[in-house]
Amino acid sequence: MPNAKVLAEKQAMVAALAEKMKNASSGVIVDYKGITVEQDTKLRAELRKNGVDYAVVKNTLTRFAAKQIGFDELDEVLNGTTALAVSAEDSVMPAKLISEFAKKNPKVFKIKAGFVDGKVVDVATIERIGELPSKDVLLAMVLGTMNAPIAALARALNAIAEKNGEGAPAPEEKPAEEAAPAAEAAAEEPAAPAEAAPAEETAAPAEESAAEAPSAE
Numbered sequence: 001m002p003n004a005k006v007l008a009e010k011q012a013m014v015a016a017l018a019e020k021m022k023n024a025s026s027g028v029i030v031d032y033k034g035i036t037v038e039q040d041t042k043l044r045a046e047l048r049k050n051g052v053d054y055a056v057v058k059n060t061l062t063r064f065a066a067k068q069i070g071f072d073e074l075d076e077v078l079n080g081t082t083a084l085a086v087s088a089e090d091s092v093m094p095a096k097l098i099s100e101f102a103k104k105n106p107k108v109f110k111i112k113a114g115f116v117d118g119k120v121v122d123v124a125t126i127e128r129i130g131e132l133p134s135k136d137v138l139l140a141m142v143l144g145t146m147n148a149p150i151a152a153l154a155r156a157l158n159a160i161a162e163k164n165g166e167g168a169p170a171p172e173e174k175p176a177e178e179a180a181p182a183a184e185a186a187a188e189e190p191a192a193p194a195e196a197a198p199a200e201e202t203a204a205p206a207e208e209s210a211a212e213a214p215s216a217e
Helices: 004-021 037-049 059-068 070-076 093-104 124-129 135-164 176-188 198-210
Strands: 028-032 053-054 084-087 109-117 119-121
Touching: 004 059, 004 084, 028 093, 037 053, 037 093, 070 084, 070 109, 084 093, 093 124, 109 124, 119 124, 176 198
Parallel strands: none
Antiparallel strands: 028 084, 028 109, 053 084, 109 119
């Protein structure tokens, strides 16, 4: 029978594993029997790069942890060699990367089961999830769909702004042929008589009257 110290250590390990599985967005349990060191190194590097935690786990401790969080369905697959891949944020990435690796190495790497959003799922479900686009790709697709109408609206508004910003059309100039007769008509028109002419006519009778008057003798 293990002493108190060993028992406390195992209980702490179970609690930590249960917490990791409970807080994970998704996880995949695999059988890695026969995998080479080189293959394992490459797999771990790819998982780490994509934010997936991967570690070999003990079946007994994992069984206790699974029961603590209600994952009792995992009990039947917790035998042989077992490793666990989990992600706290991405529901797709663990299944995607593990499924791709299992397809390339079917003789030495097999999926046992998994869990997504607090529910245990079978191998077929994990494989279907693995075929979905990653979280980043899905986000890019959604943003692209949202930006399409916005971009179209921006182009339309820009076209309207450019159209409204054009200057008013310049007054249409008359052709040279039409302007020439108008200039000629203005030249032929007689000048108006001077206003001083009537004054001369008035002065003439006055002089005649002065001439007719008898001179004083």
